[in-house]
Amino acid sequence: MIAYLGQTLVLLALLSAAAGSVLAFTAGVRHSEDALRWTRRLVYAFAALMIGANLLMEFALLTHDFSVSYVAQVGSRATPTWVTIVSLWSSLEGSILFWGAVLGLYLAAATWWSRNRHPEVMPWALGTMLACAVFFSFLIAGPANPFHHVANPLADGPGANPLLQNHLLMVIHPPTLYLGYVGMTVPFAFAVAALMGGRLGPDLLKSLRLWLLVPWAFLTMGIVLGGWWAYEVLGWGGYWAWDPVENASLLPWLTATAAVHSILVVERKGLLKGWTVTLVLSTFLLTILGTFMTRSGVFNSVHSFTQSDIGPTFLGFLAFGLIFSVLLLAARMSLLESDGRIEDVKSRETFFLVQNLIFVALTFTVLIGTVFPLIVEAVKGVQISVGEPYFNRMALPLGVALLFVMGVGPALPWGKATKAEALRALVPPAASGLVLALVAFVFGVRSTWLLLTLFAGGYTLQVTIKEMFLPVQRRLASGRGSAGQAFGSLLGAGRRRFGAYVAHLGVVMVFIAIGVSSTQKVTHETTLPEGASTQLGAYTLTYLGSEERVEPHRRATVAKVALSKGGERITVLEPRMNHYFTRREPIGTPAVHTTLLGDVYLSMMSIDDQGRLGLRAFLEPMVVWLWIGTAVIVLGAALAMWPRGSTSRVTARAAAPATTEEAAT
Amino acid sequence: MSTADASLPPISRNTRLFAIGALAVAATAFAVITFGGLGENLVYYWNPTDLKANASKAVGATIRLGGLVAPGTIDFDGTNRLAFSVTDGKEQVLVKATGVPPAMFRENIGVVVEGTMTTEGHFTSSRLMVSHDNEYRVPEDGKPVDTEALFKSVLAAEENQ
Numbered sequence: 128m129i130a131y132l133g134q135t136l137v138l139l140a141l142l143s144a145a146a147g148s149v150l151a152f153t154a155g156v157r158h159s160e161d162a163l164r165w166t167r168r169l170v171y172a173f174a175a176l177m178i179g180a181n182l183l184m185e186f187a188l189l190t191h192d193f194s195v196s197y198v199a200q201v202g203s204r205a206t207p208t209w210v211t212i213v214s215l216w217s218s219l220e221g222s223i224l225f226w227g228a229v230l231g232l233y234l235a236a237a238t239w240w241s242r243n244r245h246p247e248v249m250p251w252a253l254g255t256m257l258a259c260a261v262f263f264s265f266l267i268a269g270p271a272n273p274f275h276h277v278a279n280p281l282a283d284g285p286g287a288n289p290l291l292q293n294h295l296l297m298v299i300h301p302p303t304l305y306l307g308y309v310g311m312t313v314p315f316a317f318a319v320a321a322l323m324g325g326r327l328g329p330d331l332l333k334s335l336r337l338w339l340l341v342p343w344a345f346l347t348m349g350i351v352l353g354g355w356w357a358y359e360v361l362g363w364g365g366y367w368a369w370d371p372v373e374n375a376s377l378l379p380w381l382t383a384t385a386a387v388h389s390i391l392v393v394e395r396k397g398l399l400k401g402w403t404v405t406l407v408l409s410t411f412l413l414t415i416l417g418t419f420m421t422r423s424g425v426f427n428s429v430h431s432f433t434q435s436d437i438g439p440t441f442l443g444f445l446a447f448g449l450i451f452s453v454l455l456l457a458a459r460m461s462l463l464e465s466d467g468r469i470e471d472v473k474s475r476e477t478f479f480l481v482q483n484l485i486f487v488a489l490t491f492t493v494l495i496g497t498v499f500p501l502i503v504e505a506v507k508g509v510q511i512s513v514g515e516p517y518f519n520r521m522a523l524p525l526g527v528a529l530l531f532v533m534g535v536g537p538a539l540p541w542g543k544a545t546k547a548e549a550l551r552a553l554v555p556p557a558a559s560g561l562v563l564a565l566v567a568f569v570f571g572v573r574s575t576w577l578l579l580t581l582f583a584g585g586y587t588l589q590v591t592i593k594e595m596f597l598p599v600q601r602r603l604a605s606g607r608g609s610a611g612q613a614f615g616s617l618l619g620a621g622r623r624r625f626g627a628y629v630a631h632l633g634v635v636m637v638f639i640a641i642g643v644s645s646t647q648k649v650t651h652e653t654t655l656p657e658g659a660s661t662q663l664g665a666y667t668l669t670y671l672g673s674e675e676r677v678e679p680h681r682r683a684t685v686a687k688v689a690l691s692k693g694g695e696r697i698t699v700l701e702p703r704m705n706h707y708f709t710r711r712e713p714i715g716t717p718a719v720h721t722t723l724l725g726d727v728y729l730s731m732m733s734i735d736d737q738g739r740l741g742l743r744a745f746l747e748p749m750v751v752w753l754w755i756g757t758a759v760i761v762l763g764a765a766l767a768m769w770p771r772g773s774t775s776r777v778t779a780r781a782a783a784p785a786t787t788e789e790a791a792t
Numbered sequence: 793m794s795t796a797d798a799s800l801p802p803i804s805r806n807t808r809l810f811a812i813g814a815l816a817v818a819a820t821a822f823a824v825i826t827f828g829g830l831g832e833n834l835v836y837y838w839n840p841t842d843l844k845a846n847a848s849k850a851v852g853a854t855i856r857l858g859g860l861v862a863p864g865t866i867d868f869d870g871t872n873r874l875a876f877s878v879t880d881g882k883e884q885v886l887v888k889a890t891g892v893p894p895a896m897f898r899e900n901i902g903v904v905v906e907g908t909m910t911t912e913g914h915f916t917s918s919r920l921m922v923s924h925d926n927e928y929r930v931p932e933d934g935k936p937v938d939t940e941a942l943f944k945s946v947l948a949a950e951e952n953q
Contacts, residue, residue, distance in 0.1 A: 712896065
C-alpha cells in the first residue's frame with residue numbers, strides 16, 4: 128500500500144518537474160508572464176511531493192513496513208529509533224530519495240527568494256533547476272526506486288550498516304553534505320541563466336553569491352564532519368586519507384571556494400565574469416561526478432557499502448551536463464565582457480586571481496589523482512591506486528601558498544598601490560609569522576613545511592585581524608560615535624566584510640591544526656596484559672581489564688585503560704569493540720581524550736585468549752582546532768550571507784557614510 | 793571602479809611578457825610535478841604470484857599484497873612484532889609486520905598488507921587489513937585464490953582496521 132502511494136508521489140513529482148521545465152523554457156523564449164507564474168507553482172508542487180515521499184518513507188521505516196523494498200533492505204526491529212529514522216540516508220535508494228527532498232527545498236526556497244528579482248533571466252534559471260529535478264525524480268522513480276512492493280515481506284530486516292549505527296555524527300554528516308551538494312544546483316542554474324541572458328548584472332550576481340555561499344557553508348561543514356566522523360569512529364587515528372570519496376566531496380568545494388572569491392572581483396572590478404561562471408558550472412558538474420563516484424561503487428572505499436547499478440544513469444547525466452556546459456560557454460561567454468582589467472600587479476585583485484589559480488591547480492591535482500586509477504584499470508586492466516604521498520606532496524606547497532596569499536591579498540588595496548604603500552602593507556605581518564615559527568622552533572619543531580605553514584599562518588593572522596577591525600579603527604579615529612557603535616557597525620553595515628575575515632580566521636586555525644597534527648603525531652602499538660602499563664609521550668596508559676556489555680542491538684567488549692600524567696590519573700578511557708547481532712564482523716570504536724593542545728586516542732585491536740589487550744595509541748596534537756576552526760568558518764559565512772535588515776542599513780547609513788565596505792576595504 | 797578598456801593606459805610590454813612567462817613556467821612546473829608525483833606514488837595491487845613476477849620493481853615500490861595467511865606460519869612476539877606468510881595457492885611470500893594483529897587475524901583468513909619488498913627477500917609492512925567476508929576460505933587443492941575479489945572485500949572495510 129505505502130509502496131504504491133510512494134511510487135505515485137514520485138511519479139507526480141517527476142511530472143511536475145518535467146512540465147515545469149518545459150514551461151519555463153517556453154516562458155524564456157516567449158517572454159510569457161503567465162508561464163513563469165505557473166512554473167513557480169510547479170516548483171512548489173515538486174518540492175511538496177518530494178517532501179511528502181520522504182515523510183512517507185520515514186513512516187514506513189518507523190512502522191517497520193517490510194513490504195516496502197527499502198525498509199526490507201535497511202530496517203530492523205532491533206535497532207534504536209534514532210537509527211531507524213536516519214536509515215533513510217544509510218543506503219543508496221534512501222539517500223537518493225532524501226536528495227530529492229533536499230533538492231525540492233532548495234528549489235522552492237530559491238524560487239521564493241527570487242520571485243521579484245531579475246525576472247528576465249528567471250525562466251532560464253527555473254528551467255535549469257527543474258531539468259535537474261527531472262533527472263533526480265527519474266532516478267527515484269526508476270533505477271533507484273526505494274518504493275518497490277515486496278510481495279512476501281519478512282518479519283524482520285538486517286538493519287543498517289553497523290558502521291553507520293556506531294556514531295551520532297553519522298546522523299548529521301550525510302545530510303549536511305547533501306545540503307552542500309544539492310544546493311549547488313541553484314548557483315548552477317543562475318550561472319546558466321547569466322549565460323542565456325548574456326548578462327551578469329548586479330542583481331543576478333547578488334543571487335548567485337548568496338545561493339553559492341549557502342551550499343558552500345554546508346559543504347564545508349559536511350566535509351569536515353565526515354573527517355570528524357572518520358576520526359571518532361574508524362579507529363586509525365586520522366581524519367583524512369585522500370580516499371576517492373573524500374576527494375569527491377573536496378573537488379566541488381575547491382572550485383566553489385574559488386568562485387566565492389572571484390565573485391568579489393566581478394562585483395568590485397567587473398572582471399572575471401566568464402571565469403566565475405565557469406567555476407560555478409564546474410562546481411555543479413563536480414558534485415555530479417562526486418555523487419557518481421560515491422554511489423556507483425567504482426571505487427573500493429569505506430563508502431562503497433552503497434554499490435549499485437545507477438552508475439550508467441549518472442554517467443549519462445554527467446556527460447550531458449558537461450557537453451551542455453561546454454557548448455553554452457563556447458556560445459555565450461563572449462557576451463560576459465569585462466568592465467576593466469587588472470591595472471597593477473601589487474593589487475588585491477591580482478591576488479584574488481592567484482588564489483583562484485591555486486584552487487584550480489589543487490582541483491586538477493586531486494581530480495587527476497582520483498580518476499587516474501580508473502583510467503589505468505579501464506585501459507590496461509591493471510589494478511592500482513594513487514598513494515597518499517602523491518596528494519600530500521602536491522597539496523602541501525599549494526596549501527601553504529594559499530595560506531600565504533590569504534594574507535597578502537587582503538593586505539593590498541584594490542586597484543593600484545605605489546611600491547612604498549605595498550611594502551608598508553606587506554612587511555609588518557611578517558613579524559607575527561616569524562614569532563609563530565620561532566616559538567615552534569624553540570619547542571623543537573624541525574619540519575620545514577610545518578615552520579613555513581606557521582609563518583604563513585602567523586602572517587595571515589595578523590593581516591586578518593588588522594583588516595577585521597579596520598572599520599572600527601577608522602570610525603574611532605574620525606571621532607564619530609562611541610566605541611560600542613563602532614564595534615556594532617561590524618555586525619551592521621560591515622557585517623559581510625567582517626564575516627569574511629571571521630571565516631579567514633577559521634581557515635588559519637584549520638591550516639595550523641592540519642600542519643601540526645599531521646607532522647607531530649605519535650603512534651604506538653603494543654600488547655598489554657591486565658595491569659600492565661605503557662608510555663605514550665608524557666602519558667602513562669594502564670590496562671585495567673575489560674568487560675562485556677550487552678545492549679539491545681549489540682554486544683560490546685570494553686577495555687578500560689587508565690590515562691595518567693606525572694603520576695596523576697586523568698581519566699579512564701574505554702575503547703571498545705562492538706558486535707552487532709545482525710552482522711558477523713566486529714566494529715571497533717576508539718576512545719578519545721580531547722584537550723585544546725592535543726588528543727589521546729586509543730583504539731582496541733583485539734583481546735586475545737589470554738586476556739591481553741592489543742592496543743593502538745596515538746597522540747594527536749591540536750586536532751580539536753580543526754573542528755573549532757571549521758565552526759568559525761561557518762559562523763563567518765553565516766555572518767557574511769545573512770541578509771541585511773532594513774533597520775541596520777538605515778542606521779548605518781545615517782551614522783557613518785564613510786565607513787561602508789567601499790571605503791573600508 | 794575602473795571604466796572601459798579604452799580609458800586605461802596600455803599594458804606595458806614587460807608586464808605582459810612577465811605575466812605570460814610566469815604563467816607558462818608555473819603551468820609547466822605544475823604538469824611535471826603532477827605527473828612525476830603520480831608515477832612515483834602508485835600503489836600496486838598484487839598477489840604473491842604478481843609479486844614474484846615483478847620482483848625487479850617490487851623493492852621500494854608501494855604494494856598492497858593480497859592473499860591468505862598460510863597455515864602454521866604465524867609468529868607473533870606477544871607485543872607488536874608479527875611475521876607470517878601470504879599465499880595465493882601458488883606462491884608464498886614472507887611478511888614481517890609491526891603492529892598488533894586485528895581481532896579477526898588467524899590462519900587461512902584473507903588479508904591485504906601494505907608495504908614493500910626488502911632486498912633481504914621478505915615483505916615489510918606496517919598496515920594489515922583483514923577480510924571480513926566468509927567467502928575467502930582456503931581454495932581446494934590446486935585452485936588459486938581469487939585475489940581480485942579479496943581486494944574488493946578487504947578494501948571496502950579497510951579504514952575500519
